[in-house]
Amino acid sequence: MWNRRRVMGAVAASGLTALTVRAETETDRLGGDLYPVHDPCMIKGDGLYHVFCTSQMREGKGLIHWRTSPDMINWTFKGSVMPVFPEWVIDEIPDTRGAWAPDISYVNGRYHLYYCASLFGKNHSVIGLLTTPTLDTARPDFGWKDEGLVIRSREGDRYNAIDPSHIVDAEGRRWLSFGSFWSGLQLVELDSETGKPKKGAKIRRIAGRGKPGAIEAPFIFRRGGWYYLVAAYDFCCRGVNSSYYTCVGRAQTIDGPYLDDAGQKLTDGGGTVLLRAGEGDRFKGPGGASVFEENGAYFIVYHAYDAEKNGRPALRIQQLEWTADNWPKVI
Numbered sequence: 001m002w003n004r005r006r007v008m009g010a011v012a013a014s015g016l017t018a019l020t021v022r023a024e025t026e027t028d029r030l031g032g033d034l035y036p037v038h039d040p041c042m043i044k045g046d047g048l049y050h051v052f053c054t055s056q057m058r059e060g061k062g063l064i065h066w067r068t069s070p071d072m073i074n075w076t077f078k079g080s081v082m083p084v085f086p087e088w089v090i091d092e093i094p095d096t097r098g099a100w101a102p103d104i105s106y107v108n109g110r111y112h113l114y115y116c117a118s119l120f121g122k123n124h125s126v127i128g129l130l131t132t133p134t135l136d137t138a139r140p141d142f143g144w145k146d147e148g149l150v151i152r153s154r155e156g157d158r159y160n161a162i163d164p165s166h167i168v169d170a171e172g173r174r175w176l177s178f179g180s181f182w183s184g185l186q187l188v189e190l191d192s193e194t195g196k197p198k199k200g201a202k203i204r205r206i207a208g209r210g211k212p213g214a215i216e217a218p219f220i221f222r223r224g225g226w227y228y229l230v231a232a233y234d235f236c237c238r239g240v241n242s243s244y245y246t247c248v249g250r251a252q253t254i255d256g257p258y259l260d261d262a263g264q265k266l267t268d269g270g271g272t273v274l275l276r277a278g279e280g281d282r283f284k285g286p287g288g289a290s291v292f293e294e295n296g297a298y299f300i301v302y303h304a305y306d307a308e309k310n311g312r313p314a315l316r317i318q319q320l321e322w323t324a325d326n327w328p329k330v331i
Helices: 023-029 087-092
Strands: 041-045 048-053 063-069 074-082 098-107 110-117 125-132 145-153 165-168 174-178 185-190 204-207 215-223 226-233 245-251 272-275 283-294 297-306 312-322 328-330
Touching: 041 098, 041 283, 048 074, 048 098, 063 098, 074 098, 087 125, 087 145, 098 165, 110 165, 145 174, 165 215, 174 215, 185 215, 204 215, 204 226, 215 283, 226 283, 272 283, 272 297, 272 328, 283 312, 297 328
Parallel strands: 245 283
Antiparallel strands: 041 048, 048 063, 063 074, 098 110, 110 125, 125 145, 165 174, 174 185, 185 204, 215 226, 226 245, 245 272, 283 297, 297 312, 312 328
């Protein structure tokens, strides 16, 4: 099963393994249309690498922006997934102006693209689902199908239904993590066929922080006997003043408890720092991250705000290595 964690088929040929933590080296290797990219997710399909990201109506290019690359280095803007929201999204949240934080997987013969719609500072939010049998727009069977509502939250709920991320566990069960602020990050089991919450499935809290509760953008991946939970801490969307940084915890079962490298639970505010900008760094506020793997190589794809381009969010890709006790670190 291909998903955004298994898209590294051309790693060696592309030379991407030469990436380092130095922003200048990475920027030199990545080229093409890298701006604006926020909350990126990636998959390989139909001979190309595909990145989908957050978009706003004011940008005038449709919703859920789509970029492709033959080598994961040189990127071209392809267009958007939706020209406008489905009617049910507008009916639910009339004032929404952007499709946020998409997540792409290939399951049961179709590409599944989860996304969310909301308003800043509100938890009246929805997660929707689109599917297509192919990403090749020249094929006659290409076409994004609106599968409708997956999860909603409303004022009074303890969670916020944004930032979805799909994973298949070691037993083949499907799950969706999501969440932002409020009580933190959540996990729910999905029906194996519909990709929507399984009948009777409980929503489980897997991470959270004290007030103001600044944690969001969960992403879970599996390596060996561990599940790793990556999440964004503090505040995004402020250009070079963004304080976003990325942390990780791990657990031996998908529903936790997730612990950091000091043994603190992520439900109690723990988290091992994975990405954080220094005072003199060009790229600020690294977050909205996902991790993908193939042939034993792990990479993190994320956005950060470019101080040399007025704080515009840029696509970033860096390699992970593993410590002796199986913790990821950026190299």
